[in-house]
Amino acid sequence: MTTTLTRLRVPGAFLLGAVLLLGVAPLALSDFRLSLFAKYLCYAIVAVGVSLAWGRGGLMVLGQGVFFGLGGYAMAMHLKLTDAAATGEKLPDFMQLYGTSDALPWWWEPFANPFFALAMTVLLPMVVAGVLGFFIFRRRVKGAYFAILSQALAAALSIWLIGQQATTGGTNGLTDIQGFFGYSLDDPVNQRMVYFIIAAVLLLLMALARQLFVSRYGELLVAVRDSEERVRFLGYDPANVKLVAYVVAAGMAGLAGALFVPAVGIISPALIGIVPSIGFVIGAAVGGRASLVGAVLGAIAVAWAQSTLSDAFPAAWTYLQGLLFVLAVGFLPGGLASLWFVLRRRRTRPTPVIRTEEPVAVTVGETA
């Protein structure tokens, strides 16, 4: 009896999530609320990748904004080109505004092809992550070093985009996107369609990540997180294990960025720099980095709180946000998802401790 229940728990939870996302939310929410919710779900998709790379792999991915941005810009470039073509213009509106050249830059050209653009939203982030990750992990750059490098990457990309005003829209980014593969985004029905696509992708990626978590690879990834040296001594190459997690997380962030563009209608450097990149991680941290559902719910909750409370009480919200990070990360490392275990711990078996770093060679004692 219990075994049947246990076996059905995960598919059951998945089904419940599907009903909530695809059935209840579209019925219960107004058009405006639903499009906001679609935005939060995009952040949740990034959180799925963060949960894989950071929660399970111990890689502090502070540069997810880069991959989110690459995916977003790839999508937005295609949509801007189709928008321009629909009105009979040769160039997207912002290029005419800055009037630097009358020919389309060569690296924009292929994005007119929808298949190329769609493939690029995922492939471009994965290739960048793959190349960077290969060089970083091969030389065993890890821990704080990796975190700082990925953060610097986010800073560099957003600064570079701001500098290329004529071809990337600069600080403004790519804005005012009208159509999505022939469907006008002004139409609320099409906005709902975009929501359904995003929700479906989120569910799909959660299922994929769940399969990765329980696979042999998932076990290996956790082993690398907890004790990289032991894994190496056992004959595995931790660099490859980490690389896969990093690349998959990057692909997910890229997809999220691509879906963010039709949902919100804009992609700009301010959405992908250091601050939003930390934001992606924070949502997962608050919810529970190692728990897939925790990370997703955390990302949605933080994004919701951000847009709801920051309008009403901007100053108070910033204090609350800071305090939330300090308390959640500092004193509840498993995130809110672990609250359940923390509360239950007294009665049942002890919770597995979530470690984010390899065991340090020296342990710190309290003396003062």
Place this chain on the structure above:
Amino acid sequence: MTVVLNQSFTGISIGAVLLLIALGLTLTFGQMGVINMAHGEFIMAGAYTTYVLQKSISSAGASLLVALPLAFLVAGAMGALLEWLLIRRLYTRPLDTLLVTWGVSLMLQQLARDVFGAPNVQTAAPDLLTGNISAGGVTFANNRLFILGLALLCVLGLTLVLRFTPLGRRIRAVVQNRDLAEVSGIATGQVDRITFFIGSGLAGVAGVALTLVGPIGPTMGTNYIVDAFLVVVVGGIGQLKGAVITAFALGVLQSVLEYSTTVSVAKVGVLVAIVAFLQWRPQGLYTLRTRSLA
């Protein structure tokens, strides 16, 4: 030739600012392995200290001189408080300190916004530091020279403290081997707090220096913090000479690339150079030789 010299001087003065900020980080990151994102806000605290002082003492020169030690104390006290409240509880989870101190930095920025207002403020530089000196076709801005001197003075002071005082000996011992230091009777917790005080205090001094070259605002720290961390990573953890060499090298590289391309391409170029460098020396320029595998 003069172009090269001028660009080199620009690079060196960028490097001096980076060095001032990175000095404190090398100490705290090196000794405790914690990434303190609030370090940028200690810079801000130092800058606002200068601003407040100049409001109360009208003389720009006197307020700058008073601001240097005062900013050290203010920022240092904030750092020690942060260490005592939060960071010492997180030594076993160094990466989490990054997120926790990020939360702290958000709160401090908002505090600055509430107290001083969101717009940037300015301080007046003393007359002595507003002019230029020309030598051999190269123009040296006085304020840049002052920052360079200040940075070198800080390096000298820190080196002397680390090398010749009992406190410095204790700090070095904890950096090299925390367990052994502890069984030898060093109160490592206390040493940590003092290190944090000094490291954060140096951020305050950097903040005073930054008032000479730019506006003071709630988010001024975030502009520098990532670059400063890169200096620490490339220089090698806990190594002053590594930080000094790296800061100037990155500054010159940045300014040369900026001159030949654009600011944004230069940023990307510097980052690529750093990743390439870490291929060669993953632990940074100078490292402590240890027998640990990590």
